[in-house]
Amino acid sequence: MITRRYYTMSAKLSLKTLFCHLPVLLLLFFSACKNDELELVKENENISSGADFIKNNYQLSLFSAAIEKAGLYEQLNAAGPFTFLAPSDAAFNAYGIFRASDFDKMNPDSLKMLVQGHVLRQRVLLQDIPVNGIDVRYATLAGTQVYASLASNFGGDVSRPINTLYYNGALVTRKDVQLTNGTLQLLNKVMKYSRGTVQDWLNSRAEYSIFVSGLKKFGLWDKLATKGPYTVFAPTNAAFTTAGITAEIIEALKPEAYNGNRLFGGYILDERHFFISDIDILYYFGNPTIYLKELENDIWCTQLTVNRENDKTLNYGLRLKKSRTGSSFTTSIARNKDMATMDYLTDNGLVHSSPGVIARLTDARK
Amino acid sequence: MSRLRIQQLGFCLIALLLITGCSKVEYLKVDSPAYLRVFNNLNYEKTLDGKDQEVPFLAMLIDPVMDEKGMPVSTAILGDFLDQRAPYAPPYPSHVGNSTSVNNPEYPGKEDVLVAPVLNGFDLSSWAQVPSGKHRIVFMFRPKNTVPFFNLEPRLKTKVLIDTIIVLQEKEVYTLNVLQKDYQSKKNGVLLRHENFYKLPLSDSLVYVNFYNLSAKGYWEADYIEKGGNIGSKGALGDGIRDRMNVFYSLYRKTSTESMLSNYSGKYLGEIKRNTGEPDVSPYYSFPLFADPLSNGIHTNIWQRLDLLAPGMDPYSKPYSGIDKTTDNNWAPISCFSNGTVPLDYIRGDENYVLLPNMIVNIHSGIYNPRSFATVNTIEIVNGKAYLTTIQRKYAAPIYK
Structure with a gap:
């Protein structure tokens, strides 16, 4: 009996003791879990923010200089998120800018517009652009829009991926560079946008004066200020002079003796909004690389051919075809291999500079 | 003790019955229905010439209510995300189980609506029940995204493709085709076909x-x-x-x-x-x-x-x-x-x-x-x-x- 009581007491004691020591035990229990060897995943410290990344990249030294001269360095290093559509130095070289000091010749506001026009207000990765989307528009910091066109796969076949992406006709040669405040897409061309209409664009550039006077002569000029859209292949004065069409000849020309549509109308595609890259993109959807469009009230067609070189630059050839079928052309061909002089975007269409003509006076004589 | 428990249990049961007994199932019902199936035949290819044209991705509104500006505010029947039709329209509305996209290759297709019964042995579950009678039917262009039509911004709810009147008779089967009538002028229209296969021997x-x-x-x-x-x-x-x-x-x-x-x-x-x-x-x-x-x-x-x-x-x-x-x-x-x-x-x-x-x-x-x-x-x-x-x-x- 005594023994039993002793045992009971002992049990009571041990329980009490246990409760007393519980906090200590718990403390021991938790501290035992501590493992000093544990290594957490370290964040990558090599990702920098946009403006810093561009500054530290030798391929983007001119874009970096433009950012600094435009006074946007701080803004573009801030939280964002942004998408930097960064033209490479080679792209700026083609645009006529070889060193940072060349930006000094530009109007500061234009420079700011140029830089802001190359930065989107959001992070747009390749995967964010709709599959096989054409002319998907994104807003830039300049308040303008850029047109993204993406050929995701060949003919809608998901097993044949392509992922060729253009912004305003400029090819993205390196996609989705991660930045702390967005992403960077490397362009092979400077995107060009001018406020105003196609007419304003042509009017403000003296090297197209013969083309302008020709359009005025044949009543094709006024429509270029309307809604459109228009795609204009504008021959330079040099091109016309080489083809024997000078300002004096245009001045003396009798409109009734010539077919104005054939002489000047072939350079204008009404109600079309074509970047040169569109022909390349649509080729992947089964379209031919040759585009034909009849002149107004005529069987003659403007023929646009686009070729992609091995270095992925695009060039175009423009011809005047005497009927949709067959192979009868005028003798002149306008070829442009200078990517920097294509894809001038305006508010009612696009202008592509043309170093040649497609029709001479003899082709259009009635 | 045990009597009390039984009383409590009984009380709980009665309370349960009272609460659940109040729920009422609202069965959907279309009075004097006609049976309608709609196809968007405006097929297109991605071409340079078509690049800047409106994509025929439609919303079908039957008996819509418009505000004074002609903006639709509500509709009796909505067939949203009406995409160009698929090459095959199967006997059963299997589109709904075959994709995760909201794009609908036909109406009713993926829509969760009452469908037609078996008529003369033919399974018409690909036809939707709509009230018979005279209806205003409007097909509107909508952007190609996944936002429901009435949640779109007002400026995106203004482009009307077709606004017309159709008359449907009770318990008759119709196929409505949205189609292009003239290739050059791009004139569009609808064609309402009164099917007769379920009446033929x-x-x-x-x-x-x-x-x-x-x-x-x-x-x-x-x-x-x-x-x-x-x-x-x-x-x-x-x-x-x-x-x-x-x-x-x-x-x-x-x-x-x-x-x-x-x-x-x-x-x-x-x-x-x-x-x-x-x-x-x-x-x-x-x-x-x-x-x-x-x-x-x-x-x-x-x-x-x-x-x-x-x-x-x-x-x-x-x-x-x-x-x-x-x-x-x-x-x-x-x-x-x-x-x-x-x-x-x-x-x-x-x-x-x-x-x-x-x-x-x-x-x-x-x-x-x-x-x-x-x-x-x-x-x-x-x-x-x-x-x-x-x-x-x-x-x-x-x-x-």
Whole structure:
């Protein structure tokens, strides 16, 4: 009996003791879990923010200089998120800018517009652009829009991926560079946008004066200020002079003796909004690389051919075809291999500079 | 003690009954319904010329309520995300189970609405119930995204494609086609067809098919490249067919050595005329389900080949070969084989056909797996593309051993 009581007491004691020591035990229990060897995943410290990344990249030294001269360095290093559509130095070289000091010749506001026009207000990765989307528009910091066109796969076949992406006709040669405040897409061309209409664009550039006077002569000029859209292949004065069409000849020309549509109308595609890259993109959807469009009230067609070189630059050839079928052309061909002089975007269409003509006076004589 | 517990339990039970007894199930019901199925036939290709045009991705509004500016604020029936139609409209609304996209290749398609019952043996679960009578029906362009129509920004809810009135009779079956009426002027319209297959004494041992050419006026005359005739696998049909064509059919046995059934080779079936204005039902033509003498009367593996030929030609006198993609709009072959996606690689040198699914439905039914069923089919040709709609009778559920 005594023994039993002793045992009971002992049990009571041990329980009490246990409760007393519980906090200590718990403390021991938790501290035992501590493992000093544990290594957490370290964040990558090599990702920098946009403006810093561009500054530290030798391929983007001119874009970096433009950012600094435009006074946007701080803004573009801030939280964002942004998408930097960064033209490479080679792209700026083609645009006529070889060193940072060349930006000094530009109007500061234009420079700011140029830089802001190359930065989107959001992070747009390749995967964010709709599959096989054409002319998907994104807003830039300049308040303008850029047109993204993406050929995701060949003919809608998901097993044949392509992922060729253009912004305003400029090819993205390196996609989705991660930045702390967005992403960077490397362009092979400077995107060009001018406020105003196609007419304003042509009017403000003296090297197209013969083309302008020709359009005025044949009543094709006024429509270029309307809604459109228009795609204009504008021959330079040099091109016309080489083809024997000078300002004096245009001045003396009798409109009734010539077919104005054939002489000047072939350079204008009404109600079309074509970047040169569109022909390349649509080729992947089964379209031919040759585009034909009849002149107004005529069987003659403007023929646009686009070729992609091995270095992925695009060039175009423009011809005047005497009927949709067959192979009868005028003798002149306008070829442009200078990517920097294509894809001038305006508010009612696009202008592509043309170093040649497609029709001479003899082709259009009635 | 125990009595108290029993009382408590009883109280709880009564409370439970009182609470649950109040719930009322609201059954959806359409009074005096008509049955409607809608297809968006405005097919398009991605071409340079079409790049800047409005994409025909539609929202269908039946009896909409518009505000004073003509902006729709609500609608009695909404068929949203109405995409261009799929090549095959199956007998059952299986689109809903076959994709995660909101894009609807037909109405009702993926919409969760009351559907038509079995009428005269035909399962009409691909037709939606809509109230009979006179309705204003509006098709509006909508942007191609996943935002429901009434959640779109106001500026995106203004582009009307068609605004018209249709009259539906009670317990009648209708197919509404949104289509292009003129290729050059781009004029669009609708065609409401009052179907009659469920009223006809159709045999269940014959496969029926009728034809419509709902192509736009001037499509076949238009330039081949400009209309995108070469894009996609449209074969010779991509260039369009003439307004009046004859249809010939051949039946093939699908075995290791492909063979045409000798009695069913290049047989004349009927005529197909371009028609986008008259809602007439074309006559149904038929061929036997078990045309193959080697079949066991339960299952057959034959498939169908249709040749659309200009009057004066027949399958053996046509001056074109199977590799010609442009046939002067005189010939367009259609192969109804397998599920419509498996190419026929064994007919060598034959590349210009359009592929559609087999008109005969082979499916597990009763103790037979598979068992072949005769169906009622409609083939519609729209601007270089062919569409097959198959209607099947209700059949016995499969029995698994």
